[in-house]
Amino acid sequence: MSINLNRRAFLKLSGGVAGTVAVSGTWDVLTKEQIASAVTTDEGTQVIPVLCNHNCGGRCQIKAHVKDGVVVRITTDDRPDLENNPQLRACLKGRATRNRIYHPDRLKYPMKRVGKRGEGKFKRITWDEATDLIAKNLKKIVDQYGPHSVYVNYATGDEGAMAGRTSAKRLMNLMGGYLGYYGSYSSACLKYTAPFVTGYRDTNTYQTLHHSKLIILSGFNPAETVFETNSNYYLAKAKKAGAKVIVIDPRYTESAATFGDQWIPIVPATDTALFSAMAYVIITENLHDQAFLDKYTIGFDEEHMPEGVPAGNSYKSYILGTTDGKPKTPEWAAAITGIDANTIINLAREYATTKPAQLLQGLGPQRHAQGESSTRAGIVLAAMTGSIGILGGGWGGGEGGRKLGLDVGELPTGDNPVETQISVFMWTDAVVRGTEMTEKDGVQNGPLKSNLKFMWNLGSNTLVNQHADINKTIKILEDESKLEYIVVSDQFMTPSAKYADILLPSDHAFERYDFGFPWTGEEYILFGNKAVEPPGECKHDYWWMSKVAEKLGLGEKFTEGKTQEDWMKQLVEDAQKADSQFPSWEELKKKGLYRKDTIEYVAFEKEIKDPANNPFQTPSGKIEIFSKTLFDMKNDEIPGVPKYTPAAEGPEDPLKEKYPLQCFGPHIKRRTHSTWDETPWMEEAEPQTMWINPEDAQARGLQDGDKAKVYNDRGALVIPVRVTKRIRPGVVSIPQGAWYTPDDKGVCQRGCINILTSQRPTPLAHGNGQHTNLVQVKKL
Ligand SMILES: Nc1nc2c(c(=O)[nH]1)N[C@H]1C(S)=C(S)[C@@H](COP(=O)(O)OP(=O)(O)OC[C@H]3O[C@@H](n4cnc5c(=O)[nH]c(N)nc54)[C@H](O)[C@@H]3O)O[C@H]1N2
Ligand SMILES: Nc1nc2c(c(=O)[nH]1)N[C@H]1C(S)=C(S)[C@@H](COP(=O)(O)OP(=O)(O)OC[C@H]3O[C@@H](n4cnc5c(=O)[nH]c(N)nc54)[C@H](O)[C@@H]3O)O[C@H]1N2
Ligand code: SF4
Numbered sequence: 001m002s003i004n005l006n007r008r009a010f011l012k013l014s015g016g017v018a019g020t021v022a023v024s025g026t027w028d029v030l031t032k033e034q035i036a037s038a039v040t041t042d043e044g045t046q047v048i049p050v051l052c053n054h055n056c057g058g059r060c061q062i063k064a065h066v067k068d069g070v071v072v073r074i075t076t077d078d079r080p081d082l083e084n085n086p087q088l089r090a091c092l093k094g095r096a097t098r099n100r101i102y103h104p105d106r107l108k109y110p111m112k113r114v115g116k117r118g119e120g121k122f123k124r125i126t127w128d129e130a131t132d133l134i135a136k137n138l139k140k141i142v143d144q145y146g147p148h149s150v151y152v153n154y155a156t157g158d159e160g161a162m163a164g165r166t167s168a169k170r171l172m173n174l175m176g177g178y179l180g181y182y183g184s185y186s187s188a189c190l191k192y193t194a195p196f197v198t199g200y201r202d203t204n205t206y207q208t209l210h211h212s213k214l215i216i217l218s219g220f221n222p223a224e225t226v227f228e229t230n231s232n233y234y235l236a237k238a239k240k241a242g243a244k245v246i247v248i249d250p251r252y253t254e255s256a257a258t259f260g261d262q263w264i265p266i267v268p269a270t271d272t273a274l275f276s277a278m279a280y281v282i283i284t285e286n287l288h289d290q291a292f293l294d295k296y297t298i299g300f301d302e303e304h305m306p307e308g309v310p311a312g313n314s315y316k317s318y319i320l321g322t323t324d325g326k327p328k329t330p331e332w333a334a335a336i337t338g339i340d341a342n343t344i345i346n347l348a349r350e351y352a353t354t355k356p357a358q359l360l361q362g363l364g365p366q367r368h369a370q371g372e373s374s375t376r377a378g379i380v381l382a383a384m385t386g387s388i389g390i391l392g393g394g395w396g397g398g399e400g401g402r403k404l405g406l407d408v409g410e411l412p413t414g415d416n417p418v419e420t421q422i423s424v425f426m427w428t429d430a431v432v433r434g435t436e437m438t439e440k441d442g443v444q445n446g447p448l449k450s451n452l453k454f455m456w457n458l459g460s461n462t463l464v465n466q467h468a469d470i471n472k473t474i475k476i477l478e479d480e481s482k483l484e485y486i487v488v489s490d491q492f493m494t495p496s497a498k499y500a501d502i503l504l505p506s507d508h509a510f511e512r513y514d515f516g517f518p519w520t521g522e523e524y525i526l527f528g529n530k531a532v533e534p535p536g537e538c539k540h541d542y543w544w545m546s547k548v549a550e551k552l553g554l555g556e557k558f559t560e561g562k563t564q565e566d567w568m569k570q571l572v573e574d575a576q577k578a579d580s581q582f583p584s585w586e587e588l589k590k591k592g593l594y595r596k597d598t599i600e601y602v603a604f605e606k607e608i609k610d611p612a613n614n615p616f617q618t619p620s621g622k623i624e625i626f627s628k629t630l631f632d633m634k635n636d637e638i639p640g641v642p643k644y645t646p647a648a649e650g651p652e653d654p655l656k657e658k659y660p661l662q663c664f665g666p667h668i669k670r671r672t673h674s675t676w677d678e679t680p681w682m683e684e685a686e687p688q689t690m691w692i693n694p695e696d697a698q699a700r701g702l703q704d705g706d707k708a709k710v711y712n713d714r715g716a717l718v719i720p721v722r723v724t725k726r727i728r729p730g731v732v733s734i735p736q737g738a739w740y741t742p743d744d745k746g747v748c749q750r751g752c753i754n755i756l757t758s759q760r761p762t763p764l765a766h767g768n769g770q771h772t773n774l775v776q777v778k779k780l
């Protein structure tokens, strides 16, 4: 129990640790007596279930030990650890939350901008002034430009039922609506593409993993990205039951180190070439499940094509090179993927002959410039081996995609009268040229009647830090004639917060009531108590949004007479009506958790077991290996069957001569995106470094720990290097989420990868190919 405290004491005493200044500042909040009391006695200490509610892949139970109004310690789930109801134990971040809530840099007062936009100069104002200014500017902009000019930015800092983004949507719907978005930064390509193949997106639960004999983790790193609190528990269980685990990843990840029997270091952005060659081996060695393909799919071979499509367009024709004269052999793929032909042959044979097997794709491969194609090609492999709709099979594909979960609501937003939507990644375009954007730019139910003029950025660092090409973004934001008003609420002065016109200090999840929803549709709900008072004048977003609504004459409609706590009580009552076992408010406050036993859920089971009554929800009613809808788009980058097309800034781009290294930003365990970057304990646990292979380091005279400059035509950053064989040659990785910290020349000193990424959208989903970048590295 005293590990954290020992570390704290150590940090306070030691002078030389990075971030010491901030750490000792933090600890000034607690007296020596308070620290001692947490170690020695629990007398007078209340243990209160609270929430860890960021977008981290997990949703674990944490409990605040509160004494004299101060959180002195954090513990986690201590219920019995049962096979079908395992504990929801917290990771290092959740357990370190004191370092975040008592951080000396917490925003404490509402502020308005006084310098140039982005300069970071603010003046403290009252809540009354802040809400006045927001109401006045919002009204002016909506009156002048209409509802299409207002945008509620992607925001995942607060994932609760009462999140600020939800309040903003509720208010905007009362005012005539706002420009909506579809997709996400997480799974844009997967989300958009999977429905073309299987009708909707769904995956087997991780509880079923132990039925698999072979698990391929393809760009999937749950040891760090979690994807459900207990995914690693289920992977361990599968290993124990005898499953072999193969990891396909340019990096030797924590998942590879923990679970991997084999690591296949692939060249980034080439998964489709690998999958195509696996298909070649499977077809030519007759290892495919023809009966499954005949019954459940269209487009695999020429005998099963939709009407009216010219010959030669089936998947088999593509793979065998019948039409283009290029068979997709293992040798062909070896030259592209950097994986030798024999490894590809063995992988294909093993995948096709080990039953049941599953190819679990993470979201990394689809966050590439051609992210749509690898998703599709992976599903096709699963279909070719009859691995869909069965226990132990499946194709993975991540977050929020399952058809499970409890029926618990959130603050109702009402309906948005505006039907026009953009892809979430295209908002910067919508600021600059919204009215000129068309379907080709991914606009749905368009056109936009105005460019974007008003931005709500509540619990988000996507305004600057998490969106691509920061230099391009900040140029757009600095021009006040474009986005005329930006409202940000956050707990810290993030790179996005610096671009606010009005900057509002948010309370923390420990300082309010809310729900925590599990990521992938597991059947439980967490409840978070208000355990401590917020510092300064921090308020929940719903509170100040109610004031804004009042000032716009919409107060009663917005609140329906309810405070945030009243809404939570209402949501609990509604959930109780839907489920007689759902706990009361008082029970939730005490236990902080309502959980059903886990079940082994198989996606698409009914479509496979009883296809006559449950056709796939595609135009043909089958799994569409060939999609006529996509084929009819007549776009080489969106072919009828998944094809490997070299990506812009991928390994085959001639730009490689100038910028020879492929660079992407993995999600790592010490941060949730940019959240926790400010936390010194986390920095000590895992400092921000760039992985580089010894070959590439040596060629540049770089040694472990040296500082390097990484750059391309869009920008530059400085970062210490970690020289390691854990990344393949030709590739460097810079963990995403570090705070953009420019020097006077605009060179980021902290290593924020989005100074290097591009705003080029992916061809079909108009999503973020933020993992596809070419760079050069030189020693500083
Ligand atoms: N600790 C932590 N966990 C998180 C998050 C976090 O920020 N921190 N974020 C959460 C969120 S919102 C999301 S969306 C998910 C993101 O989850 P993912 O998108 O799956 O995570 P990434 O780290 O981007 O990519 C996963 C792996 O793909 C590898 N990879 C990159 N390019 C390629 C490629 O071309 N081919 C192959 N085969 N592999 C490739 C990377 O090296 C990495 O190990 O994680 C969630 N979990
Ligand atoms: N290059 C690159 N960029 C990426 C990715 C990548 O893989 N590579 N991944 C993308 C993905 S998958 C995602 S999901 C996005 C995530 O991007 P964001 O949704 O912007 O997530 P965060 O960076 O965690 O920022 C959340 C902010 O909310 C604040 N916050 C926390 N709690 C609260 C609260 O209770 N109230 C309020 N008002 N604020 C709060 C935090 O301090 C933080 O500043 O990033 C994307 N960006
Ligand atoms: S950060 Fe995520 S994985 Fe870690 S304790 Fe919190 S909810 Fe769990």
Ligand SMILES: [Mo]
Pocket: 055, 185, 186, 187
């Ligand atoms: Mo995400």
